[in-house]
Amino acid sequence: MALFTLENISVAYNKQNILQDFNLEIEEGKFISLLGPSGCGKTTTLRLIAGFLESNNGKFLYKGKDYTKVPVNKRNFGFVFQNYALFPHLTIFDNVAFGLRLRKASKSEIEKKVASVLEIVNLSGFEKRYPKELSGGQRQRVAIARALVIEPDLLLFDEPLSNLDANLRENMRIEIRRIQQELGITTVYVSHDQEECFAISDQVAIMNKGIIEQLSDPATIYNYPKTKFVADFIGFKNFIDFEDQKIHENEIELTKSGFTFIVQKNKANTSTDGKTGAIRPDNIVIRPLKESVTAGKNELPGKVKIRTYLGRSYQFIVETPIGDFTINQELLVPYQVGEEVILEFPANNMVLVK
Amino acid sequence: MKEKNRGLAVFTFLVFVFLLGPLLIISVTSFEGGSVLKFPIETFSFKWYENIFKVSMFLTTFKTSIIVSLAGNLLALLLGVPAAYALSRFNFKGKAVLNAVFISPILIPGIVLGFTFLRYIVTTYQLPIYAGLFIGHTIIMLPFVIRVVSSSLSTFDFSIEEAAHSLGASKIGTFIQVVLPNIKSGIIAAVMIAFLESFNNVDISVFMTGPGVSTFPIQMLTYVETYFDPTVAAISVLLMIITAFFMFIVERLMGLSYFTKR
Numbered sequence: 001m002a003l004f005t006l007e008n009i010s011v012a013y014n015k016q017n018i019l020q021d022f023n024l025e026i027e028e029g030k031f032i033s034l035l036g037p038s039g040c041g042k043t044t045t046l047r048l049i050a051g052f053l054e055s056n057n058g059k060f061l062y063k064g065k066d067y068t069k070v071p072v073n074k075r076n077f078g079f080v081f082q083n084y085a086l087f088p089h090l091t092i093f094d095n096v097a098f099g100l101r102l103r104k105a106s107k108s109e110i111e112k113k114v115a116s117v118l119e120i121v122n123l124s125g126f127e128k129r130y131p132k133e134l135s136g137g138q139r140q141r142v143a144i145a146r147a148l149v150i151e152p153d154l155l156l157f158d159e160p161l162s163n164l165d166a167n168l169r170e171n172m173r174i175e176i177r178r179i180q181q182e183l184g185i186t187t188v189y190v191s192h193d194q195e196e197c198f199a200i201s202d203q204v205a206i207m208n209k210g211i212i213e214q215l216s217d218p219a220t221i222y223n224y225p226k227t228k229f230v231a232d233f234i235g236f237k238n239f240i241d242f243e244d245q246k247i248h249e250n251e252i253e254l255t256k257s258g259f260t261f262i263v264q265k266n267k268a269n270t271s272t273d274g275k276t277g278a279i280r281p282d283n284i285v286i287r288p289l290k291e292s293v294t295a296g297k298n299e300l301p302g303k304v305k306i307r308t309y310l311g312r313s314y315q316f317i318v319e320t321p322i323g324d325f326t327i328n329q330e331l332l333v334p335y336q337v338g339e340e341v342i343l344e345f346p347a348n349n350m351v352l353v354k
Numbered sequence: 355m356k357e358k359n360r361g362l363a364v365f366t367f368l369v370f371v372f373l374l375g376p377l378l379i380i381s382v383t384s385f386e387g388g389s390v391l392k393f394p395i396e397t398f399s400f401k402w403y404e405n406i407f408k409v410s411m412f413l414t415t416f417k418t419s420i421i422v423s424l425a426g427n428l429l430a431l432l433l434g435v436p437a438a439y440a441l442s443r444f445n446f447k448g449k450a451v452l453n454a455v456f457i458s459p460i461l462i463p464g465i466v467l468g469f470t471f472l473r474y475i476v477t478t479y480q481l482p483i484y485a486g487l488f489i490g491h492t493i494i495m496l497p498f499v500i501r502v503v504s505s506s507l508s509t510f511d512f513s514i515e516e517a518a519h520s521l522g523a524s525k526i527g528t529f530i531q532v533v534l535p536n537i538k539s540g541i542i543a544a545v546m547i548a549f550l551e552s553f554n555n556v557d558i559s560v561f562m563t564g565p566g567v568s569t570f571p572i573q574m575l576t577y578v579e580t581y582f583d584p585t586v587a588a589i590s591v592l593l594m595i596i597t598a599f600f601m602f603i604v605e606r607l608m609g610l611s612y613f614t615k616r
């Protein structure tokens with residue numbers, strides 16, 4: 001059974017719906033990320049779970065109990081903010097002890113717990129400092145410690161690493177994952193950094209305009225996006241809207257303007273659901289025209305329109321009878337602008353999306 | 355370019371002379387040894403400073419002023435801090451109107467306000483003089499408290515309150531344990547600015563004072579109506595020193611930018 005459930009939640013700002021009939025279930029001990037473009041409602045969802053926001057309708061269930069009307073301070077959820085939100089007037093020790101004091105813990109208990117949680121986040125010895133005397137990464141670790149020490153039933157992160165530089169961000173995300181697994185705390189994590197989400201989550205929910213388009217483990221999302229939006233968001237830059245399809249035993253045959261494409265059946269391409277093919281720029285093969293005179297199955301003739309040097313590879317925009325395609329390829333001798341080429345779409349690299 | 359800068363420097367200098375000149379003259383005259391206010395002075399003495407403490411009305415009105423200012427200050431804080439908090443944290447209908455109402459005592463000419471108070475507090479409701487002064491001064495202090503506290507709240511990140519809230523603190527607990535300690539300097543500055551505003555006030559007090567009860571500045575006015583000696587100049591110097599000291603503290607706590615931004 002799910003640890004908590006959002007059921008048909010709606011949230012509106014100024015009469016404009018941000019979340020509408022929003023549903024989400026999280027199982028105990030899981031690390032789930034909400035990923036999506038800016039303004040899609042990630043923070044809103046997280047704040048709703050935390051209790052900072054009220055929904056207009058729908059239900060929030062925690063362990064089967066109705067938590068919809070339970071106020072923030074009675075929820076026992078830990079929240080880690082993007083800007084750390086440490087108490088500037090308190091030392092690190094008192095910052096971390098804040099929640100414990102409210103829970104009327106004894107002095108010795110407070111000392112023991114604060115010490116042990118500061119050890120978990122590698123900040124032993126910093127007890128007497130004030131937040132302004134710490135670096136960004138250290139502050140964020142204090143914020144994590146402060147949320148952890150109350151032994152929260154749920155840990156919520158809103159872009160906790162976005163104010164840190166790239167190196168630190170990578171270290172911190174490993175830390176966060178380690179701590180989460182060590183303590184087994186159910187976690188909801190918001191970010192718009194794909195790599196970050198994929199690296200630390202058990203499950204990723206891709207959000208778009210207030211709905212979850214797909215919720216799966218990172219590898220499934222990465223390889224088998226279900227919708228055009230998800231595919232585009234995770235880097236499938238090329239789309240073909242097919243006109244017709246025939247389903248065979250192991251493969252699906254699709255056509256577009258007289259060109260035929262074969263797509264292998266797999267986890268994503270099972271049914272007649274999707275009639276749009278999606279493929280990453282890295283997965284299209286580009287060949288000189290002279291090798292085969294006419295384009296066969298899964299092939300398109302084209303002409304290089306734009307060439308960009310990306311460092312590790314070249315990016316080509318190729319014009320074909322059914323539209324432009326973007327291809328990334330590592331080449332020693334690149335194709336010239338205006339050169340005639342053949343594009344090949346490997347059958348196992350094309351995904352059908354809705 | 356250089357020419358222009360020189361022009362500006364001269365202009366700035368003139369403004370300073372214009373602003374500080376009278377203060378300088380008053381300061382000098384306060385040390386006059388004779389019994390008539392004059393500039394420049396003929397003999398030097400501290401005797402008019404001593405005289406301040408010999409005129410019993412100065413002492414009584416000083417006490418009245420202090421009591422009215424402190425009591426009014428306390429009430430202005432009790433009303434103003436929560437009001438500033440509500441105005442800076444919540445969005446509600448009529449917020450703009452309420453903001454305007456709270457600020458209006460700064461914008462309405464003091465004499466108009468004083469007359470209004472006279473009309474209602476004194477004439478209609480017949481409140482005792484002390485009560486009238488207390489209410490009047492609370493009202494003139496309130497906008498200063500609200501503005502200074504608001505400006506210190508505006509630099510205090512709301513998510514810090516949310517953090518306290520999510521750790522289990524109630525709304526009131528958060529306010530006391532987290533908000534207050536962090537706007538402490540703003541509150542102290544507010545107390546000082548409001549105190550100066552109230553203590554130096556003439557235009558409201560003049561309508562509110564009556565037989566037997568007067569405030570310090572009103573007593574100064576009354577005094578100069580009958581005597582021409584430099585006692586009031588001496589008082590002015592002391593008040594300037596106290597004000598400068600208060601403003602120094604405010605500047606330390608908040609920066610004086612509060613006075614230049616709206």
Ligand SMILES: Nc1ncnc2c1ncn2[C@@H]1O[C@H](COP(=O)(O)OP(=O)(O)OP(=O)(O)O)[C@@H](O)[C@H]1O
Nearest residue numbers: 013014018036037038039040041042043044045192
């Ligand atoms: N307090 C508010 N008042 C009005 N509209 C708001 C408010 N907060 C958020 N919104 C709107 O709600 C939508 C969702 O906002 P939300 O903060 O949840 O986005 P997000 O997915 O977290 O984006 P980001 O990645 O930029 O943080 C946005 O269109 C935003 O403009």
Ligand SMILES: [Mg+2]
Nearest residue numbers: 042043044158
């Ligand atoms: Mg956000």
